[in-house]
Amino acid sequence: MKPAQFDYVAPGSVPEAVAVLAGRGPESRVLAGGQSLLIELRYRTARPALVVDVNGIPGLAEIAVEDGSVHVGALVRHAQLERARFDDPLAGLFREVAPYVGHPPIRARGTFAGSLAWAHPASEWCALAMAMGAGIELEGPAGRRTVPADSWFRGRFATACLPEELVTGVRLPRPPAGAVPAFAELRRTHGSFALAAALVVLRLVDGRVDWVRVGLANAADVPLRAVEAERLMVGEPPEPELLAEAAARAAAEANPPDEPHAPAAYRRHALATLVRRCLTRAVRARHEHPGAA
Secondary structure (H helix, E strand, O other), X not given: OOOOOOEEEOOOOHHHHHHHHHHHXXXXXXXXXXXOXXXXXXXXXXXXXXXXXXXXXXXXXXXXXXXXXXXXXXXOEHHHHHOOOOOOHHHHHHHHXXXXXXXXXXXXXXXXXXXXXXXXXXXXXXXHHHHHOOEEEEEEOOEEEEEEHHHHEEEOOEEOOOOOOEEXXXXXXXXXXXXXXXXXXXXXXXXXXXXXXXXXXXXXXXXXXXXXXXXXXXXXXXXXXXXXXXXXXXXXXXXXXXXXXXXXXXXXXXXXXXXXXXXXXXXXXXXXXXXXXXXXHHHHHHHHOOOOO
């Protein structure tokens, strides 16, 4: 099937794009990487009257490392994060997660911010944004605003972005020095969406969990941060029994839907296993490389 007819415009600046969206926002869709939108157009699950191509806007494809945060521009591709080389645990997390995002051609075109805008429950980047407390930056006719990740996701494929607004970037707080990332995913084939996925960033100080974040993908209609599991671990030595209990607590926080190939009970069991694996890997890596930053 081919897309339904639509108008096309390629603005050269953020203000120009916002002006277009202000006039035709409800009937338009923004094209960045296009790895999700083009499929929707092809199968006519989306029939916008206007496609706004933002790829020609300068200044949106940079990763900026600042004192307390990392800023990811709206046109930063998955492949850029896969090759992230700045000295920070967040770069290690990007490198852990990125190979699970589609195939190399998809990672070469798709964008990190676009994944957050699409808001698929199985998105690895959405789970990362939720776990790390990202802020999604928007620009619209009323000016600029930043929406925290825990207010951004409104449901399956639903976000807080207004029709007349453009996502311009994402700001992620940097984990403390010495934190170690780990990621694990279950999927039916290499190119499938995740049936379940978990990510962990953990720091040990004096043999105890000092700081930890746990994110879950395809565990509910929105990505989850397993805050109860995190609370259970902080201040405690990372003994195997504690990690198993925290993993079970994380799975209990999930609310996955039943699907023919993945009932909810199966997904909860998978999530517990994935979280435990991530926690174990992070703890082991910290013990093996105690001087790592």
